[in-house]
Amino acid sequence: MTMPNFLVIGVAKAGTTSLHAYLNQHPQIAMSQIKEPDFFEYGEVDQPPPASSAPYPYAIQTLTTYQALFADLPTTALHGEASPSNFEARACERISRYLPNAKFICILRQPVDRAYSAFAMHTKRGKEPETDFCRAYQDSARRWQKRFEGHLPAYACRNAAWYVERLQDWLARFPRQQLHISLYDDLKDDPVTFVRKVYAFLEVDDSFTPNVSQIYNQGAGIRSTSVNQFVRQNNRVKQWIRPWLPQPLRQKITRWLTNLNQVPLPPLDPSLRNELTRPQHDDILRLQDIVGRDLSNWLAK
Known part of the structure; x- marks a missing residue:
């Protein structure tokens, strides 16, 4: 049975596309040609998704098809894929059964900044019905619940409490040493060092220098x-x-x-960023304790 050795589990709009490309440069790593199979969240695995998967027509639906993504990759290399949907609860539970010994890479981004980037992406693609980012963000809880009913794209406008909830689920199912939690800020400030730390986590040669001149899927x-x-x-x-x-x-x-x-992408108005971030103050501090990193720059000023 051919399955990946590791997964990039998210989150969306936090550099996963760039990381997929940088990992694939390493001679000891081979990434799936399809960057986001979305198999564990939207595939059938052992039962249909909780609602119609019609909004996700490109998701890999069967275990056999998923395994085929890795069958032709070099056998001497580590195999991986990078679906941000892997971060979700349904995916996490299934991954714990199918890949209990794999390693997982998570990139977190300040929630309002991440949501703004997602909002711009969906607007550019003509899939965002809301014209005002603030309204879309404040309505994100309802839209998340309705995400299968027309695939309202502002589902990506999640908050810090979502990070806390999801990471608690992951850490309840996997030992901490199997999970590499990093920050988008680090990828943006020093991408070579960021990627080399991921190489070290995967136990491949971390002296390899990736070409990070191209930023993929930029807002x-x-x-x-x-x-x-x-x-x-x-x-x-x-x-x-x-x-x-x-x-x-x-x-x-x-x-x-x-x-x-x-x-x-025009910069987000600092006053609006503060307005939307301020209610998340306590959740950001809880997240700070979980990841063991200073997140003071995420807080409202």
């Missing part, structure tokens, strides 16, 4: 909502030109328009 904003909707959604103009343009050319035009319409 971005959009110039024009109209252009973004045109690119993302089906419409009469696209239906009319489709028969006249070959698919490679259509894809090239789509990428060009997407890049042209993309702008750096």
Whole structure:
């Protein structure tokens, strides 16, 4: 049975895509070609998900298909994958049964900053119905409960209490030495040192220097909502030109328009960040005790 030796378990919008790429550079590590199989949270494993998995059509659904992701990887290398959904309760329980001896890598990011990045990503993809980030964040608890009913994307707008709850679940199921908890701030400030610490945790050569010049899946904003909707959604103009343009050319035009319409993500208003962070003060301190790191820069100023 071919299964991974380790998992990047999240969290979303905290550098997991970059880490997947940096780990894959190491000669003693081989990552799955599909970065996010989402198997343990949305696959059937031994029973259907708690609700329809239709919002996640790309999730690997069967154990056989999941194992095939690792079957052709070098047998001398450690195998891993990086699904942020692995952090969730259903995934954690199933991982504890299927991979009891694996190692797990978690990256945590200041909750409001992470949510803002997720909000911008879903807006850019045309999947965020709310135009105001503050409203989306404050409504995140309800939207999380309704996430299978149309896949409201602001589910990513979670708070520090969620981190605490999820980590307590993981630490109840696994020894602390199997879990490497790190911070997005460290990845952003010194990515080489950050990745080398992960190498050491995985017990591979930590003197290897990864190429971290490219930041993957970086947050971005959009110039024009109209252009973004045109690119993302089906419409009469696209239906009319489709028969006249070959698919490679259509894809090239789509990428060009997407890049042209993309702008750096505007910084989050500090006063709004404080407003949304302040109610999480006690939970951030609880989290600080769990991870053993100073999180004072996460608190409201």
